[in-house]
Amino acid sequence: MSLRPPLPWLLATLLAALVAMYLATNGLQKAEAATSAAAFAILLVIAGFRTNAPLWRRRAANIATTPRQALWQTTLLIMLAYLWCALAFYAVYLGTTLRWQHGWEYASAMLLVAVGHAIYLWRLDDPNAAVSTPKAVGRAVAMAALQAVTIACGLIWLIQSGKLSSVKGDWAANQLFLAGGFTVMCLSVIIVKTHASLSERSAR
Template sequence: MTLRPSLPWLLFTLAAALVAMYLAASAVLKVEAAIAAAVFALVIIVSAIRTNAPAWRRPPGATGPTPREALFSTTQLMMISYLWCAIAFYAIYLGTHTRWQHGWEYGTAILLIAGAHAYYLRRLGDPADNMSSPPAIERMVRFAACQAFLIGAGLIWLIGSGKLATLKGDWAANQLFLAGGFAVICLSAIIVKTNSVLTERHAN
C-alpha cells in the first residue's frame, strides 16, 4: 500500500492543474480556474481511493497493510494537498495581477500545515516512534474525523455566504478553499474507513 508506483503520474497531473489555475487566474478566467482546482481535488481523491480500495476488498485472513502503513499513505496525499494549495496561493497572489491582501497569509498558514504533516510523516514512518503506536494512530484517526466535520461546516458556510460569486480578489482563494477543503474531507473519510476495516480485520 504505497503511492510510489503512481507518484510520477500524480505529481505531473497536479503540476499541470497548478499551471492551469495560475494561467486562468492571470487572465481572470474564473470558470477555467475553478475547473483546474476541481481537477486537483479529483486527482487527489482518485489516488486515495485507488491506494486504499485493495485494503477494503481484501478477504478476511489475507495479509495486507497495517493501520500505520495505511495512515502513512493517505496522510502523504493530505500533505501534498496542503502543499499544492499553499503553492497555488503564492503563485496567484504574488505572481499575477489578482490581488487579495490576505493571500500570502493564508498561503503561509497552509504551508505550515503541510510542514506539520511532513514532520508527522517522518515520525509515523518509524515503527519504533511513539507516533506509530496503536493508541497514537487511533488518536490521529479521530482527529481526521473531527477535521472533516469542521472543514465541512466551513465549506457549508462558504457556499451559503455566496462568496464563490464574489467580484473581489478573493475569488481564487475561495475556489482553493472549496477544492482543498473537499479533498481533505474525502481523505479524512478514507482514513477513517480504512482504519476501521484494518483494525477489525487485525482484531479477528
C-alpha cells in the same frame, strides 16, 4: 503486497493543474480556474480511493498494510493537498495581477501545515516512534474524523455565504478553499474508513 500512491504520475498531474490554475487566474478566467482547482481535488481524492479501496475488501488478507502504513499513505496525500494549495495561493496572489490582502497569509499558513504534516510523516515512518503506536494511530484517526466534520461545516458555510460568486479579488481564494477543503475532507474520511476496515480484520 503493500499499496502506495503512484507519486511520479500524481506529482506531474498536480503540477499541470497548478500551472493551469495560474494561467487561468492570470487571465481572470474564473471558470477555467475553478476547473483547474477541481482537477486538483479530483486527482488527490481518486489517488486516495485507489490506494485504500483494496483494503476495504473482505478478501484483502494478502495486502500487507498495517494501520500505521495506511495512515501514512493517506496523510501523505493530505500533505500534498496543503502544499498544492499553498503554492497555488502564492502563484495567484504574488505572480498575477489579482490582488487580495490575505493571499500570502493563507499561503504561508498552508505551507506551515504542509511542513507540519511532512514532519509527522517522517516520524510516522519509524515503527518505533511514539506516533506509531496503536494508541497514537487511533488518536490520529479520531483527529481525522474531527477534521472531516469541521471542514464539512466550513464548506457548507462557504457555499451558503455566496462567496463563490464574489467579484472581489478573493474569488480565486474561495475556489481554493472549496477545492482544498473538499480534498482534505474526503481524504480524512478515507483514513477513518480504512482504519475501521483494518481494525475489523485484525479482530477476527
